Amino acid sequence: RDLEGSYYLRQERDGLLFRPYEKEEKMKLQDSWIRDGVPPGFGKELFESDLDRIMDHVERATEMVPVLKNADIISIVSGPITYTPDLLIGPHQGARNYWTAIGFGTSVSVGLCIYLSECLFAVIPPFSSSVGYPKEERLAGRPTNRVSGVYELLKDRCSMGFHAGWEQPHYIHEPGDDSGYKPSFRRTNWFGPVGRECKLVMEGVGVIDLSPFGKFMVKGEDSHRLLDRLFANTLHMLTPRGRVYAEVTVTQTAPGEFLLITGSGSELHDLRWIEREVCDGGYAVSVCNVTDELCVLGIAGPKSRAVLQKLTDEDMSDTLAGVPLRTIRISYTGELGWELYMDMQKMSAVYEVLMEAGRDENIDNFGTYAMSSLRLEKGFRAWGAEMNCDTNPLEAGLDYFIKLSKPAEFIGKQALLEIRAQGLSRRLAFLTLHTDDIDPEGNESVWHDGEVVGNTTSGSYSYSTQQSLAFSYLPLHLTHAGQKLDVELLGQKYLATVTPEPLVLTEPTRTRLQKKQRSV
Template sequence: MTDFPTTARVVIIGGGAVGASCAYHLAKAGWDCVVLEKNELTAGSTWHAAGNCPSFSTSWAIMNMQRYSLDLYSRLAEEVDYPMNYHVTGSIRLGHTRERVMEFERARSMGRYQGLDLEMMQVSDLKDHYPFLETHDLAGALWDPDDGDIDPAQLTQALAKGARQMGARIERFCPATGVSRENGEWIVHTEKGDIRCEKVVNAAGYYAQRVGEWFKPFGGRTVPMAVMSHQYFLTEPVEELEKWTAENGRKLPLLRDVDSSYYLRQEKTGLNLGPYERNCKAHWITPEDQMPEDFSFQLYPDDLERLEWYIEDAMARVPLLGASGVGRVINGPIPYAPDGLPLIGPMPGVPNAFEACVFTFGITQAGGAGKVLAEWVTEGQTEWDMWAVDPRRYTDYTDQQYCIDKAMEVYGHEYAMHFPHHEWPAARDRKLSPVHDKIVEMGGVMGAYNGWERANWFAKPGDDTSEEATHTWDREGPWRVRVQEECEAVRDDCGILDLPGFSRYRLQGEGAAEFLRGLCTGGIPKVGRIGLLYFADDRGRIVTEMSAMRMADDFFFLITAAAAQWHDLEWLQRHMPEDAVFRLTDVTRDFSCQILTGPKSRDVLAAVTDADLTQPWLTHQSAQIDGIWVQLVRVSFAGELGWEVHSMVADTPAIYGKLLEAGAPHGLKPFGMYALNSLRLEKGYRAWKGDLSTDYTLLQGGLDRFVKLDKPQDFPGKAAIQSEKQSGVTKRFVTLIVDAGAQDAPYMSTIWHDGEVVGETTSGGYGYRVGASIALGMLRTDLATPGTELEIDIYGTRCKAVVQPDAPLWDPENERLRA
């Protein structure tokens, strides 16, 4: 076919491995799509990619995606009749420390649950797999039998061939030049003509930010990314390696020395060394150095001096590396999002537009990315919860300097361990509470939540608040005794938590109540009350949770997690009728909040307001503190008597100061997010995108009481929930007490019974009021009965765990909460 297509259901901008995979999977779903590539396929970062294909990740979503990719690649050549150089050599991941070996154990456990054959290795066994390796100063290693390398160009061409066979069109040497919108359709402009389409995908690689600017007039934002220089080199042939390969009939396993930060791979009979150096370099970041209009099949000048330490370290680890000279240096652009993970999913703020871009490891992730993107486009939902890569995880704080600073940090720590109490220091203080300086003055050790700075814990003089102190998986650290003191203050007296950044929306106007009633799974609160609303997708899975504060018949404030700001706003907007009279407004920036909670919180409030403090749990009222308006909401995520004190941002310093002053005689103590997490675990309260995710249905999540199947409205997921109720729920949400030792159970730790995996944890931590390590999780239904004894794999150690009754561990009758 030589005629240029003028219509398609989907247009994909970008013809790298990811764009080709999107086309392959969309075509497989029966959707008509066109790929536009400005040059030849693979002309961007795909052509110079090393092509490594690990399954390893400590992110459940990323591991799912990479696992799928490797399975696809193993059968793709035969399926589309296109030969590919795909070498499954296995890999050895070296660990220098106890902490690194614990990370490996965690990944191994997750991988085994997904069906991957990851195995731990003893140092004494390493030379059997890799005879040229020096094993000094090693603590252990991880073996991944599915790892290897693939030719990126061949992979892309195979995916493209498969897409064409199923009806997709691929237009090479056809740069997209812009987009416009007409009658609810997209018009993608090219030098060869316009294409009208229903949906459009930005898969433009390191050009994704430039392409993204075309969508700003339609509600879009600047794509959060920076472009880094990634450099690796290939040696000349190595005689000893050539001899070993001939004798053994295979290549050496791929080697990753993650503590030194490089990979080393056999390339034919030479070696390929690819470091991720701390002294890294971002490109195209100044007015004088802008991205060219076309950087196809081009590289940056060699800059091997940056790699000197890594080369020397690798030569000490594998002396064979020094047996031959450098044959070729590859120094090319590679895009980085601020957390190093790609952007796959709905384009924030833009209807029927999607992103599949900013891939740092695009070759091993391309197959899974195409699957996920195609599900977003064709079904509006994905098989696995993919919040880890959802573009809406970033909101309005990711200016270009933020993206550059974070990309430099992530690149330089590409193989870093992500410890539970560690906060990355780059690009901080993007969104500050009105009382931020006061919080820091009182000892607040801060963490970033959707860009908002919140206190994680409060240090006292002499406490170690260094970054190094947090490099541990252990519960014990300088924060532990302080978190315990904060929890005890909330238990015995009163605590105050400054909580900026709650996502909140004003929903007001005729029909607002009916809209909410028809969208959520349960009922809505009466005027003057506040209640939890849950929203399901078509499969009955948990999309999100919001608190609804009803001010009048058709007037609500909806409050949700800081991280959910754009996600939840888009969910509501997507379901609003076109002729709606009511209005939905994001007012997140207008308000702030204090959590005042503990048995003496009523006494504190009584000193500063004449509001009716006898109003019951789950009510709210407008009130005055020192002549300033506040909204007092009788709820507490900490599970004690308490209120949320909502105020206008400008008024918050006065309110906070007044509460501190009034609380002093009552033992009022500031507390942080670590304490709040401990307190909510003891009550079994769920956290969004941990305990509450689209990996689980509402019934699995134990949210039956928030589902009203008898209400007349056909809310999303109603039919699926009815069906699940009839057929039986396969998993159940449980609270577990764990004999956990020094570490608490992290997200997605495997739960064992009689030698098999029967579930997974969704969150975990220590409960200081109950004096025990707690895990929340999903468990096979037949085992989800109180008293059942299980085991949880915590960083490689099987720890006894016991299923608890459905009632909360702390204050099971909610007497303190309702006091």
């Protein structure tokens, strides 16, 4: 396999088989097949050969293997080849003992075999095989068929992002903004609009489409026992090794009935884990994935209560503007806010009522970029970044959310007790950085005294405090407040300081402190 020449060569009986990988600009795409499907009756037909199109690859191959220069061409095969739009490897949700390795070439087959074998016997995949880039979007096949009830209302005002097959607003552009997808390792056209949205949520009221959340209904006589087994308290599911498998919000909707909510990228990951435990433990429960049936609108900001009070005289547990829904007093922004869950078909009606009710409060939309910045200011962890199957909840600073004294023998309990007894070697630290037009995103090297001592897990710009922020796992002796470090961004080291978290207090904490001060 010659990666630079973009071809592979192998023995085929007593000859050689040569196959090029054409450059994108020279490929002949069957657009009609994508749009209308493969023509009926198409079988093993071939296309007319075009050697001129692949001569660059042929010349590279003859340089590498000179015998090709004088070899006779026995046959030419010019046929269609298909590629999956994504690469899938690992256990398949919805089927027991079914594993996939889809979309990979033979050049990585040995690595895939090793990875799959470790997955099979270790229960938890040992590492992630994906490579990501800052705010990367893949535009082919967009929009996807997973769109919320407000997609048509927002699509022309938003930069949409791909989240577990869903289209979700990343940020909102207003007239005069430099709109469009403009990827960069540095701050680009999203920077100004995101700052505007953060201010909106901190000082006024904003609405965000959170429909990509994974949503499961768990019902049955063993539902309590199942959740006691799965959860280390009320939020986190652990692996048998005491690592953080998932972060899930659990809400009891009726006796023996629970609504479980997880992040968009964790939907099938978490569902498979729950279904596996149901099967292995023989629990009398049903688990139903209602992600596509339930949509979610988040409303947040100091004026959010005033907007909602115009629409209901109730405690907001059943209806809003006549639409049946469920509300949860929570917001990942850390500000006063609610998540509103309703039937997908009713979403646009509720959205328009909210926007009309909040007109005097200058209500507007915000996206996931702003939410990410706000959550980081508040010190909120994110699954897949600060916590995952490689980190335990104690080093992630999640002690408060774990109940080791819980009577139930939840998954990972004994392992976590052993981790606590042995002590930690590292801990998650909160960093502030002095940068120019670049911010950490995650997976950047952290340096101290000329050595790499850790890596960032996520990062963002804080519009409230006008500086860059990041989380990073560091050796214990480097986690005390005031510790100076360097974070490497695009080959340059920027000064970072370990800072007590959170940098911005959450709204409930601020409210409690204000009440306490008034009472004094």
